[in-house]
Structures are given as C-alpha cells and as structure tokens.
Amino acid sequence: MKSRYQNRIELLQGTLDLLILQTLQWGPQHGYGISQAIRANSGEVLQVDTGSLYPALHRLERQKWISSDWKVSENKQRVKVYRLTAAGKKQLAAERSRWEQMTDAVAGILNPGGKESKA
C-alpha cells in the first residue's frame, strides 16, 4: 500500500494555486476532475491532497480568480464546476512567470555550469 505512493511528491506550498489555475485554463472542471487532471498530467507523480484542494478552491473563489456553477452531469447528478475568471487569467500569468523565475533560479543553483553557458 505504501509502495504505491512512494514516488509521488508532496506539492510545494503555493504551487497548488498555480496548478489549479493552469488546469482550469483548459476548460471548466469540478474538484475531482481537477485533482485527476493534475495527477494525470504530472505522470501520476503529483498527488493533490483533498484537504488542501477544497480549501484552495474556496479561497481562489473568494479572491475572484475562479467562479463556480452547479451543473448537472451526464449521470443526472449535480456537480459544482469551477471556471477561470478574467482576473484569474491575469493571476495565472503572474504566477507562471514567478514560477519560471524560481525554477530558473533553482536550476542555476543546482547547475552553475549550465547557467554560465546560457549567458
């Protein structure tokens, strides 16, 4: 049982927001769908803890970066679907560039030679 999760990585603090916003850019999605998409797109590496996902969704909604609607699914059941707002798109761009800056920086530290060659 434990081995199944061995190669999964706990999400870095703050990156969850970015991943949710990015996932929603491909279209409206419900909570379960978002967690599945993150998992699938990360090659089963990133595991989203529901205890973080739902608070994050509700927080993002409060900040007006995403909005929610109740839709009826193909099985005739009500599901809450989140979509990206205009403000959310801007936020996503900002977070993305921040993230890229950070990965560059981290990569530079881990790989000083590579940085030099880039410059």
Added chain:
Amino acid sequence: MKLRRWRRAEQENELDEEIRGHLRMAIRDRMERGESAAEAAAAARREFGNLGLVKETTREVWGSGLFEKFRLDLRYGARMLVKQPGFTLVAILTLALGIGANTTIFSIVNSVLLGPPLAAQPDQLFRILKIHGNFFSFPNYRDLAEGTQQSFSMLAAHNAGHLSLKQGESIGKVFGEFVTGNFFPALGIRAAFGRTFGTEIDGVPGAHPVVVLSYGLWRRRFASDAGLVGQTISLNGHRMTVIGIMPEGFRGAWPHGVAPELWTPITMYPQLQPGMDNFSDRGAESVNVFGRLIPGVSPAQAQADLSLVARRMVEAYPAADPDKNRNLEGVRLYPIDRAPEVMMRVLSVFIGLVFVIAGLVLLLVCANVANLLLARAVVRRQEMAIRLALGASRWRLIRQLLTESALLAIAGGAAGCLLAAWIIYLLRSTQLPISMPIEFNAKMDVSVLGFTLLISVLSGVLFGLVPARHAAKLDLVPMLKDDRRGGGKRPARFSLRNLLVISQVAVTLVLLITAGLFTRSLQKVHSFSPGFETERVLTVSMDLMGGGYNDVRGKLFYRRLLDQFEQAPGVNSASLAEIIPLKEQIPRVSQVAIEGYNSPGGDNPWFFFNTVGPRYFETMGIPVLTGREFNLQDSEGAPPVVIVSETMAHRFWPGQNAIGRRLRLSERDNVYGPLYEVVGVVKDSKYRSLSEEPRSYFYVSALQNYRQQVSLLVHTAGETNQLRNAVRDRVQALDKGLLIEVATMRENMALQFLFPSIAAVVLGLVGLFGLSLAVVGICGVISYAVSQRTGEIGLRMALGAQSRDVLRLIIGQGMKLTLIGVCLGAVIALGLSRLLSRLLVGVSAADPVTFFVVPLLLTIVAFFACWIPARRATKVDPMIALRFE
C-alpha cells in the same frame, strides 16, 4: 443575522454535496478500472482522507469564520456547562458571591461618593469653600453673590440644622435646611408634587412660612399622603404650609448621600431659630454656598472673580483677627460633586477597606474557579486530545476554553447582579443610627452594570487563563493512550494549583484573623469601662430652641429641671450636659490660652470640651481627683470655673497642683473670653470613641455657659429601664411641647458597637466563605494528587506500606501547602492589623489569642479537607492500581 445563518447553512450543504460528488466520481472511476463496489468505496474514502478535517479547513477559508467559530464555541461551551450541572452551579454561585459583593460596593460608592447631586447640568454647579471650613457668614455670602454676578448666574446659600416636627401628639426630629430663594432655581429641579419657592421669599423675614419636603420624609412621616400639599405642619412650634414634595433622590446641594428632609426659606430662620442673629453678624459663619456658572464662563475665570471680591471684602471689613481674613481670601471653587468633606474622608477610608476585602474575595473566587476548571481540564484531557487529533488547532482549543470561562463569568456576573440588586434593596430600607440622614441611593445604573461586566470579564480571563495554559501544553500521544496520569511525570512541587491553594489559605487566614480581632474587640467593647457609669444612667436629650425658648427662659427652665429631679424618687442624682460622651454628636472645641504657658508652636492648642451642670461627675460616676466639682453656685455672676481632665492637668502642670491655675477659652479663632479658674481635676474617661487614647479634655459650668441643646442625665437607684416613663413624665410636666428623647447610656453608645459589630459580622462571613472555598481547593488538590499517584500508592502498599503510612504521605502533602499558606497569611495579617489598630478597642493588633486560635482552627479544618481524599487513597487496591502501569 438570520440571513447570514441561513447562508451559512446553505454553504454547508453545498460543501457536503460537493464532497459527496467527489467521492461518487472517484468510486465510479475505480469501478470502471475493475474494483468491486466495496473495495472502490473504501479506497476512495481512504484516498480522500479525513472528511471532518477537510470540511473544517475549507470552512476556515469561508472567512467571517471568526464570528462563526465564536458562535460554535459558545454553543459547545454552553453544552459542556449544562452537561456538568454540579460543577457549573458551584462555579456560578461562587462567582455570583464574589461579583455581587463587588457590584454592591461599587454601586454604593458610585452613588454616595461619586454621584453628583440631582440637579440640571450639575457640571455648571460649583461649591464655594474657604481654606479652613465650609461655612460663610450670611453678610459675607451676600457680598460674594453681589460681587460675582458676571461669573455666577446664581449663588445660593443653605444652612442645615435639626428641627422638631410635631404631628398630633408625637414630636420627631428632622434634618432640614434653610435656603435662599435662588436655591431651587440654581439646582434647576422642580417639585414632584406642588411647587418649590423662588426669590420671592428673599425679603421680609418671617413673611413666607412655607416648606418643601423631601420624598423620603413625605413617605416616612406622611405615608405618601397625596393631599399634604397645601396643608400646614408644625415646625419648632410654628405653622408652616407644605407647598411641594421634591422628587425621589433629590438631596439639595449635598454631595455624598447626605439627605436633608425638608427645605424652608432662609428668611424663616429668625422665627424658627430665635436668638441667633445670622443675618447681620459677619462673624457668625453658618451658611454653605454654591453657585451656577454662567454658560461660557470658565471655572478659572470665576475663581479669579471670586478671589478679587474676597480680597476687597477683607479690606472693607478689617475684622479683629487676621486669620479669618486670610481664610476668606483663600476662597476656592470646587465642582459640586467633588467638594472635600471631612466626614467623607472618614467614609472613604472605610469604603476603601471594604473594597480591599471585596477585592480579596473576588481573588479567592477566581482562584477557586480556576482550581475547579483545572480539575476539569484533567478530566477533559482526552476530549482535548481527540479534538487536537481531529484537526483542531491548539489556539482553537484555548479559545474554546476561554469561551467557556467567559460564559461562566457572564453567568456568574448576571447572578451577581441579582444578588447585588437584592442587597441594595435591603440597604435602601436601612437607616444608619446617626443624626444626619444618609440615603443609600444606590441603584443598578449603567455604570454599575458596566463595572460588573468589567469585573466579570476580568475574572473570567483570570481564571480561564489557567486551564487554557494547561491545554496549550497538552502532549498528544500519551493522552490518546488513555493514560489517566496524563504526562506521566510527577507534577512539580509548586505547580500552579499548589500556589493557588497556598494563596487561598493565606487570604482566608487574613480575613479570619481580622474578623477574629473585631470579634474580640466587640467582646471587649461590651465589658470595657469607658471611665463612667454606663448601666444606671438615663439621658433625656432636649432642644430648647426647637421648643421656642430664648436664653432667659431657657436658663430658668434648666434650674427648674434640676430642682424637679433633686428629690425625685428612685433618682440618686441628676445633672445636665451638652455632650453625652460616646454619643455621635457634633463636638464642641475650643482653643485654650493657659496663663503662664507658651505654646511651642505659637498657636494655642485646641481641645474638645463639654458644658455640664452641677453634680455631673457624681451622676456619671467619674471620680474627682483633686478639688471639687461644679455646684449650683457656679452660675452667672460667680467667677468662671473650669474642671480639667487628669491628662490635661498632667500636660500643663506636671507634678504640680492644678487647682487655682487660670486659662482663657476661644471658640472663635483667637478671640478670647474671660479668665477661668481651675477648681477640680477629674479622672480620664472616654469622650468620643472607645478606642481613643487618653486625651486632654475640660468641662465648663452649664449655669455659666447657656446652651440650647442639652441633655438631662439621671443616675437611677433602681432598675434604669423602669424609670424611663417616670423620667419622661417628669420632664414633660414642665413643658409638654418640648421634643425630648429618653435613652439609656448604652443606647447612646450604640454607634460605638456598630462599627466593630459590622466589621466582625462582615469579615466573619467573608472569612467563612473564604474558608469553605479553601476547603474545596485543598480537597481538590489532594484528590488530584491522589489520582496522579494511584500507581505509586499501589506500589507502596504492595511493598508493605500500611494505610497509616499512605495517610501520612497524602495528608503531609496537603498540610505542607496549608502551613506555608498559614505562615504567609499570619505575616500579612500582622501587617494589616497594625493599620486597623485604631479601630480596635481593648485588643492589641497582635492579639495572641486571635493569632493562635484562628490559624489553629484553619489548620484543623485543612487537615480534614486533606483527610477525606487521603482516606480514599488508602482504599486503593494495589493490584488494580499497579495494573494501570
């Protein structure tokens, strides 16, 4: 509010539905991958994690959660309190007593000491005082009023005094005021029924025989008779028309609860108080003055104005003595509710003392409730641990505990308010046995309720912090393992609980010792000889002025009175005295210039003195040491004579014969009368209070110094009480219309017993209350210790310890705390009782009996408080106890 709650419920439902949907989809996905329905459901739930935690953390995001959480805490807390009614009841009752006591005292202080008189815009009202003394002569008042018209819209004067009110056959004493016409307009208060009077009365003396009654007098004496307005009543033998009744709470211009019972024009003074010229004598200082500032005039401006006028008056009327002028020049302005009054300084000390006691009680109460909560915190460890495990933050737990404490405190405060309201109700119907009526106009008003809320919350935080701190240090793992010994460590020797118990014992001991001292004092007071006969003397107080006598007729009356009792059956001797010793009375003082004696300070000393008739010392049973006492020949025309006390003779003529020495008296500043010759020295006795030190005192002859208010003293041969009516009849045979009061010497001394009685009873009750709290505290701590050490005790017993050894072990622990507390308390009590020594009669502040018996009793009681849980410890079955390890 309702909308919000509804929205919150909807949000809650949506979250549930969202999570259900999540699980449903997860299960479906897994089943599509080939898992069985049961497997899929279990896996999905497991993968989802802690449902409650997810919801809780999501809810936190919803924000405005602070209020929401508070509401939940409140509901949860209330449920916890209801679930343990015993604990809750004890805690609330304890708090109610502590808070109720403080609220009562605050409401009295609030109304008696801080409360402004009932008046329109009281902040514009100012009392005018001099450096020494509160009184102005009427001419001086008039000059001040005329000279300061640009500052004061009205400057009013009032003069208080006792009057006899006659109703049918019964005559009673009332405390009334003679007031100027602008008195009522300056205060700006209208009559509740009828009307008041205005400046129309400031004219011809005697032209307006009208009177306005206080609400209290109207209720007490006239049974709230609605038809009284317009009728006449008899005051000092004069018919006066009642024109109005003032509303309840109206006290004239008096601060601090002094409550006059009626008001009559100052121009009626010559009729009602004949023989006293108060209108033209610039030296006769008799009126109090207050005024209303013109809006926009600052107190500083008014003060400057007043000082200027006063200075001009000093120049215009160069009186014989410079002191009085200096005094007048120092005229000052005081806000009407803050004027310094000598009596109030005494009262403040007393109230301060009561406040200290009440504060101690509240501390005791807090300590105790904290202790109860701690004991409960131990029981609730598992509950707390579970909540922690379920995802509650530590801060959340602390907040929960504080909310519960606050709930307790508020409930205690509410109960305390009810208690205070009841005590105030009782107090309002009480009249202190003093001649000046004091109204406890204590009310539960906004400031009182605010105060109660404040101390409730303060005490809630105070006793709530203790268990909250405790919860903050909870260690999760051992508690979840159902370890009832908690952390498993032995508690520190001086843990918080122990310190609480020690301080409880100490405070209780302080209270009990002071109560003990006052009780001893009370015992002594009853057997204490004040130096004169207290059992077989009857006193008849009379007011000749109220009876319409002038001094010529008065002097005659006194002679006839003495004649009447000279040969009366059952009477050993009879005499007159202006002052009855140890009765609460305005004393008479005089400056004394002794021939051949130069006072070291320059100013001649002031002494209290009495004016007494022939055979006074025989009647009072005070031994004459040398010389003689007054006789019928010491009357007008004969050389003035004086008798001095032992202490005074010793002070001025040590080792010499005092007889034949001469002195002069001055009842007004530095204006001396004729030479008096000392004819006798008498033994010291108590004059003003039983606890006073022997003091210099002297007596002058009543036949040489006429007084309007005197008492007849009758030393009876037989049973004193049986002669009461005979004595009354004999006096009334001379004048039926005279207001007289017959009393035994003991009754006159009632006030002397009042303070120690009140102090002993109040402190005793408070002490017993503290004692019961301390017992509960000790019992709790020891029970807790026993539960902590069950394993250890079991082990000891398994290894052969007898129950006696276990008892000694457990009781020893409790007694150690008790003894530390007792020592601490004894030291504090010793320091405190030194401050109280002036109030104690015949008992030293370090009374060995009290300081031995009270700690001993407390220790014995504490011993039993330890013994009960300790006995339970001996019942521990070693097998069961050890199995817990």
